[in-house]
């Protein structure tokens with residue numbers, strides 16, 4: 120519990136840590152107000168049952184004389200109204216405290232989800248190779264909400280109702296010590312025992328619920344992402360059934376938690392009311408006067424009315440903290456993760472581009488993916504002079520994309536180094552290096568936004584340089600299509616993942632996006648594979664025209680795209696086995712010749 124509280128404390132910012140104290144004060148005022156509300160019933164009931172108390176009780180007597188009442192009845196009405204006003208005031212204070220609490224909780228929800236998303240975005244690329252994006256999205260959107268609306272609120276409830284219960288119990292002690300002890304043993308013992316016997320199972324259920332929820336999100340996400348294949352193969356029911364398994368698990372764990380956290384209320388309510396009946400009988404049998412019995416029973420009935428919900432809420436809060444510990448652990452771990460997946464701060468403004476005037480060198484570079492023992496790149500050495508056009512060839516799985524990801528600075532080598540003009544790339548200057556790069560990946564992700572915004576990716580609409588956009592679309596050979604065939608031109612919305620444009624158009628938009636910033640180095644990963652021969656030729660010509668001033672690194676299966684490269688590096692199982700110009704390799708290397716023949 121202490122560890123969990125410490126973790127929660129870590130998740131608050133400075134302002135929130137201060138606010139917590141303000142909130143606790145409000146909560147104390149609330150507990151106090153509730154006790155006053157409960158206590159105020161005593162003099163009223165006393166007065167109703169024993170009107171002669173106006174004479175015997177000092178306080179009542181002073182009030183009676185001070186306001187010069189003329190009859191006991193009008194004084195009783197006055198005390199009744201006063202009692203009512205005290206209860207209204209106590210409820211007003213409670214309402215204010217609850218308002219503060221909810222405000223704090225929802226602001227915290229906002230801050231925490233921002234913080235978690237920021238931490239995720241700041242994780243190294245390798246982190247996203249071992250974590251499912253739907254799980255991360257779920258944590259940011261749903262689990263944080265559960266953490267604040269369940270864990271945090273329940274922790275506050277635990278404090279609030281703990282204090283309320285203590286205050287009510289102290290008051291009851293002053294009224295009747297023995298009955299109070301009996302009530303505490305009965306009710307507190309009952310809740311305590313149920314908590315003790317369910318706590319381990321509750322925690323485990325919370326862990327399993329988190330896991331089931333992860334798969335629920337994952338399955339729904341996968342279903343929508345593979346909707347085409349699902350439709351063609353009529354596999355709707357497979358995904359629905361898969362979802363049902365996890366959804367049912369999630370529902371079962373939640374139901375179990377809800378039942379366990381609420382059921383004791385009904386058992387202990389019966390016990391409490393049975394207790395009151397017993398108390399009345401006991402007092403009557405012991406020969407107490409009805410006038411003596413009624414005030415004390417009223418006090419206990421009213422206190423029970425306040426105490427029972429308080430005890431029930433304490434129990435529910437404790438169960439909820441237990442059930443949701445798994446979420447707190449996960450969020451805390453993701454935010455404060457250290458080691459190779461630690462988040463690193465990103466710069467406030469666009470970094471300066473690293474000087475690149477001469478060459479890129481890879482020296483004795485090796486790389487293996489997280490959780491994999493086998494190296495995917497082994498002792499790679501290569502050199503790319505500025506303005507050179509380099510091709511990477513090799514069979515599928517040879518390591519071409521991995522090598523490009525290392526050059527892009529997305530994956531960090533385990534051994535060896537990469538130098539730009541003799542300067543070694545480190546975590547500190549990698550972003551400066553990336554400013555030089557325009558990258559067209561294998562699978563171009565278009566946002567569900569306008570063509571204009573997709574090309575000037577990440578640039579606010581009012582700062583987009585339309586001239587640069589048009590220049591980029593012209594080189595990518597997509598300007599004619601946008602300007603003449605689309606009714607809304609650059610303002611056309613492309614749909615989620617660019618579903619409203621063809622594969623070839625998507626690739627050319629991806630190319631235009633890479634060219635928009637006029638990069639020094641252009642990296643193309645299978646960038647023209649979806650284009651027909653004629654379009655591919657014209658795009659390559661346009662690229663070759665810019666290649667006169669740009670350094671290019673091209674991965675191609677179709678070796679025709681790297682025909683004009685100055686140098687082609689041949690990869691096999693993560694090693695560079697040969698390099699040379701196209702004709703040279705075609706003459707000297709059997710494997711290259713085979714690849715060239717295969718790709719036509």
Ligand SMILES: Nc1ncnc2c1ncn2[C@@H]1O[C@H](COP(=O)(O)OP(=O)(O)OP(=O)(O)O)[C@@H](O)[C@H]1O
Nearest residue numbers: 248488491495513514515516517518519520521522
């Ligand atoms: N995230 C990953 N985790 C573990 N192994 C990976 C990961 N990505 C790729 N690999 C493995 O690394 C090796 C090289 O993959 P890579 O994608 O670099 O090859 P490639 O030459 O680009 O292949 P292709 O031409 O088919 O795209 C393959 O054996 C692949 O299975």
